[in-house]
Amino acid sequence: MSVIPEPGYLEAAVDALALSTDRSDRRTCALPARWARRLQAAAVGLAFPAVLLLLWELSARYGWLPAQILPDPRLVVETIQEFVASGELLDDTRISLMRVAQGFLFGGLAGLLLGVAMGLWPRFQAYVDPLFLAVSQVPTLGWMPLLILLVGIDEELKVIIIAWSAFIPVTLNTYRGIRAVPARYREVGQVLTFGPWSTLTKIVLPAALPTIFVGIREGLANSWQTLVAAELFASSEGLGYLMAWGRQLFQLDLVIMAMIAVGAIGLLFNWGLGSIERRLRRWQVAS
């Protein structure tokens, strides 16, 4: 009688899906097959956005949502063209990127250093860890009120907030990555009579690299998201500001344009870091 399908039905569907992907993964990587697979992946990746775009278009056409709230996609395209032509989109993007670059550099480096120190010296870690864990539980934006009182509402505030949001995941993952390096790897170093520096750079860091990179990727993604939130408040330029401006002047096409820019850059970051990581891990493939 019941309309809702049995849970088993769903599980079976999921299994079927998983099976089909498994099978395609197991295929041998002959060149044409690999290209076909990439094409397939791209098609799968684009299917969902395409459906959303279609819904958006239909909504605009049939007025499902007021045009003031969800503008016509064509208007958004026009706005993008206009802002690219005038250089405003590039200016704001550049300013946002500079803020992220500064914040991420400071936060990431500090996180790497602290993570390495915690990973190498368990005693140091024992002292620092409880406080670090407690402090890292406070969401980044939760520091804003306190920081505003300490450093004001200028550039420093934004850079510190961004640095902080990168610092936490980089520290955590660096420390975990180093702690997880198997003891027998270090023993190899001892056999080869490596000094501490060589042990660190030739054995510990390369082995911990995948985990460290997880932290870096997460840190960069965090920085980028935090930037937008920081720029929504008390700024006069940048992509986050563009969103606030668009909202206040009731130009939701501007807001959507800024969202597209933020999303695209985030995707680029992720992709760029992924390829850097693959490059750095070549030794693993070679071995």
Place this chain on the structure above:
Amino acid sequence: MTTTSRQRRSFSRRASSNPARRSFIALAALALGVAIAAPAVADSTVIRLGYPGVGIDNRPFGYGDNISVAHIGHFIEDEFKNDPDVKIEWTFFRGAGPAVNEAIANGQLDFGAGEGDLPSIVARSKGLKTKIVLAADTRDPIYLAVKPDSGIKSIDDLKGRKVAQFRGTNLQIATDRVLEAHGLTERDIKFINLDTGNTLAALASGDIDGAFGGPEFLDLDRRGIVKVVYSTKSDDPAFGRQASLLVTEDFESRHPDLTARVVKAVVKAAQWSTDESNREAVFQGWTKSGIPVETFRADFAGVKLTDRLSPIIDEFFIARYRAQADRAKAYKLLRNDVDVDSWFEPKYLNQALAELKLEDYWPRYDANGKKVATGTVEQTQAATQ
């Protein structure tokens, strides 16, 4: 598995037998049908008014216009006190005009009560369907408050300084016009977007060099925290801000009678609040917003109440909207043209003026601000204290 089948069994028993339960369901269905049909019969209506602003610490009270007088004095509620089917619902938006726009677009409001000129013009350029039925606030001055040690003494000193502005509100267009008159544009100044509450905090902490805003600064000035160095009061009155009572076209077409009565109630509030003998009472009412009475005394010093709170849509008022729309386009605050003239719907106002015999109560001005008709309100006198 066992739980499911047991549940299913018990459900089927519930659905089939038990006549008492079945009649209950029938009754419920009937009640639902009545509830759906009810609005057509009994006409129970909520009138939703959105006010673009809050008081200090988000107090749900406005100030500086005839709408806030109507709210504080319950003029609209009193108008409907014999209609239990009509409910009045006020919402105060910290996000000011832009937030009211969003709520109107979402269908959450029937009236933009005291919506400022720029946000409503921006919304109209985006196709939001509203009518201006009454003037809520005219010639509202803006002030420039600066950090006492900033060295800023006039508008001309603002070049390159860090100044707060509540963007998208009618403050922005008023500020831009003042800048233009002094040969500056927004680009000459480092503007930071802050709402009223955060602006006051940033001024007090010295994070910004200055800020454009309303009478909120006058109290900080009195306490020596900031210095108010400029006001449009001593400059061209055409630089002031305007605000209106807006009704959505949807509500107006469904409830012309209710629209007329809301307008009439606000006209009564305007009548009371432009009478100079009520000057102190008006200011005391506005202190519910958390702003001290001295601020309003200073804000209105040398100004007749009627100059600010008259509900009349005269040529001067319409010309202000035309000018603001024109300047907003020039400053690229909006990208489409706005038809201002077809926006005004004064018939409810005129009806109320006739019913209340107030046709000659308020003076009228031409587009250039020259008085073309006097009003009897000008003969009212402030109570001697």
